[in-house]
Amino acid sequence: xxxxxxxxxxxxxxxxxxxxxxxxxxxxxxxxxxxxxxxxxxxxxxxxxxxxxxxxxxxxxxxxxxxxxxxxxxxxxxxxxxxxxxxxxxxxxxxxxxxxxxxxxxxxxxxxxxxxxxxxxxxxxxxxxxxxxxxxxxxxxxxxxxxxxxxxxxxxxxxxxxxxxxxxxxxxxxxxxxxxxxxxxxxxxxxxxxxxxxxxxxxxxxxxxxxxxxxxxxxxxxxxxxxxxxxxxxxxxxxxxxxxxxxxxxxxxxxxxxxxxxxxxxxxxxxxxxxxxxxxxxxxxxxxxxxxxxxxxxxxxxxxxxxxxxxxxxxxxxxxxxxxxxxxxxxxxxxxxxxxxxxxxxxxxxxxxxxxxxxxxxxxxxxxxxxxxxxxxxxxxxxxxxxxxxxxxxxxxxxxxxxxxxxxxxxxxxxxxxxxxxxxxxxxxxxxxxxxxxxxxxxxxxxxxxxxxxxxxxxxxxxxxxxxxxxxxx
Amino acid sequence: xxxxxxxxxxxxxxxxxxxxxxxxxxxxxxxxxxxxxxxxxxxxxxxxxxxxxxxxxxxxxxxxxxxxxxxxxxxxxxxxxxxxxxxxxxxxxxxxxxxxxxxxxxxxxxxxxxxxxxxxxxxxxxxxxxxxxxxxxxxxxxxxxxxxxxxxxxxxxxxxxxxxxxxxxxxxxxxxxxxxxxxxxxxxxxxxxxxxxxxxxxxxxxxxxxxxxxxxxxxxxxxxxxxxxxxxxxxxxxxxxxxxxxxx
Numbered sequence: 001x002x003x004x005x006x007x008x009x010x011x012x013x014x015x016x017x018x019x020x021x022x023x024x025x026x027x028x029x030x031x032x033x034x035x036x037x038x039x040x041x042x043x044x045x046x047x048x049x050x051x052x053x054x055x056x057x058x059x060x061x062x063x064x065x066x067x068x069x070x071x072x073x074x075x076x077x078x079x080x081x082x083x084x085x086x087x088x089x090x091x092x093x094x095x096x097x098x099x100x101x102x103x104x105x106x107x108x109x110x111x112x113x114x115x116x117x118x119x120x121x122x123x124x125x126x127x128x129x130x131x132x133x134x135x136x137x138x139x140x141x142x143x144x145x146x147x148x149x150x151x152x153x154x155x156x157x158x159x160x161x162x163x164x165x166x167x168x169x170x171x172x173x174x175x176x177x178x179x180x181x182x183x184x185x186x187x188x189x190x191x192x193x194x195x196x197x198x199x200x201x202x203x204x205x206x207x208x209x210x211x212x213x214x215x216x217x218x219x220x221x222x223x224x225x226x227x228x229x230x231x232x233x234x235x236x237x238x239x240x241x242x243x244x245x246x247x248x249x250x251x252x253x254x255x256x257x258x259x260x261x262x263x264x265x266x267x268x269x270x271x272x273x274x275x276x277x278x279x280x281x282x283x284x285x286x287x288x289x290x291x292x293x294x295x296x297x298x299x300x301x302x303x304x305x306x307x308x309x310x311x312x313x314x315x316x317x318x319x320x321x322x323x324x325x326x327x328x329x330x331x332x333x334x335x336x337x338x339x340x341x342x343x344x345x346x347x348x349x350x351x352x353x354x355x356x357x358x359x360x361x362x363x364x365x366x367x368x369x370x371x372x373x374x375x376x377x378x379x380x381x382x383x384x385x386x387x388x389x390x391x392x393x394x395x396x397x398x399x400x401x402x403x404x405x406x407x408x409x410x411x412x413x414x415x416x417x418x419x420x421x422x423x424x425x426x427x428x429x430x431x432x433x434x435x436x437x438x439x440x441x442x443x444x445x446x447x448x449x450x451x452x453x454x455x456x457x458x459x460x461x462x463x464x465x466x467x468x469x470x471x472x473x474x
Numbered sequence: 475x476x477x478x479x480x481x482x483x484x485x486x487x488x489x490x491x492x493x494x495x496x497x498x499x500x501x502x503x504x505x506x507x508x509x510x511x512x513x514x515x516x517x518x519x520x521x522x523x524x525x526x527x528x529x530x531x532x533x534x535x536x537x538x539x540x541x542x543x544x545x546x547x548x549x550x551x552x553x554x555x556x557x558x559x560x561x562x563x564x565x566x567x568x569x570x571x572x573x574x575x576x577x578x579x580x581x582x583x584x585x586x587x588x589x590x591x592x593x594x595x596x597x598x599x600x601x602x603x604x605x606x607x608x609x610x611x612x613x614x615x616x617x618x619x620x621x622x623x624x625x626x627x628x629x630x631x632x633x634x635x636x637x638x639x640x641x642x643x644x645x646x647x648x649x650x651x652x653x654x655x656x657x658x659x660x661x662x663x664x665x666x667x668x669x670x671x672x673x674x675x676x677x678x679x680x681x682x683x684x685x686x687x688x689x690x691x692x693x694x695x696x697x698x699x700x701x702x703x704x705x706x707x708x709x710x711x712x713x714x715x716x717x718x719x720x721x722x
Binding site: 052 | 613621692
């Protein structure tokens, strides 16, 4: 008799979702699905709004990474204005975008995932949270909080508030950087660098304990996509898109992000609100790709900052070709935090950043605009169309988590096949299935993330839809 | 303020003895005596309409609440401007504004410099207890420099009055009834096609919310001059009225 196991809701991720695991007649895992159960409709209700409102309107998509949407939205508006941005504006936007990535990665790793890594996936659920980390390794918890604060404080200093600043606007930014602000930010750098280096030294040996998870957590061949700069280094703001295959070969390079629709298509499935984007030339199956920190570190030739390059060399040694195991997203995230701190310092050290020319003025010169940037979780695409009055007639967003949709489903199936034995439901088993999802740090909406306290319901359902077994965790 | 030829009235506001001339309204005397009364439609220099109802006051002997902006002073009256009951009513009126149109401050271009938002904060409005109605109005961005968003309009009619009384163009008017009321230009033509509009921008300057704004700008913009310079604009309005009064 075929059965279905449902994990609902999935905890310690951003948003609402559930997992169903379908068993065949012999009780073996047949299929696994990651259902995103929320619908929001941003692309629809922004229709009719003036285009220059879009960056701050779309930033409301997410409370974790509003800056990413702000930046991608503003870039799409720049495209509508058809302006060349002043250097200072680009540099300041880059700093804010990197700060966003640092704070989000710190949230994902330290607050949500480090309990699994430090305490182990079979440790008691009441300890497997930030509170447990504080007890077990206060230094790690302290550094996590410090790094998140570092990112948030820069966002606040530049944009006036930590969440949903509206400082990035069509054509540039709204205020210039003062010498005092620059000094303040530079003053925060050494402490943050120390924190991330300590974390890398502490966490790297711990990862060795997860050999089985590395083998089975979304470890499958796929494509990887992300932005690279003109020197093929790590890039989060501008640059061109590059796609590499599972062996590490570049299969498409210098793709114009503005023309994403020529090579990316989205597939829709009836059981989830999240779409499945894929690389068009290879079709929905072969063309599925991963984005985010793991992908970004897989596609580049080097990071471009000295300390991050050293860590990156170690990362590339993990596997031949591209690093395939999604478990390594965690390590990749820490390397990106290090890169972000170094890069912010490099940008702040440049005198051009203090320029009084921080905004370009223009009226709409295009009816259409595309903005692409790297959000913490991967490539983010905003695409707007306007009418003669400058009012939005159509909008499309491809969110980083969306790109990873296919990969998340594959990852769950792989972990479920390996860890789920049909005769019993154990907590360790469902933890592992959830932990696969957590590797991708999916941001399904804006604000919800409970610290190990959300109730979780796992149901075994037979082919007649009768519940034959139930496990409730509170 | 005492002007020759006009009778002086003495009366009480909030227990304080005050005086004003017979042609003054309660709100004018309150302002002269630094007694604060919240308003959204009243603007010094423009005719009064009593549209927003936020300046309602209690007057002894009357069983109705009266709007201070259109109530003339009279001898011996006793006015209460800030009783507990009045505070509650004012918050309820504000809540009705917020429920009637799409006043979502977080994504509004006037966020931070909006009179409706400021007032809600100042009076301590914490929730909207009425269901949101949010009728959908199209944004009119046909004008070269300005945008009209009726979704953020509170129908205070400051734009209608400033255009008529100060600029003398009378481009603006109100159309429709109840929830469907909206400000329109030239018999509901798109603003950009209006023949009477002089593009002076006075309507944008006096708009208390984000209903009339400069195109391509928002409140974080340094150059969002019209709304931020409202205080500088007020003496101009008053001067214009005095000139007009002298002529008539």
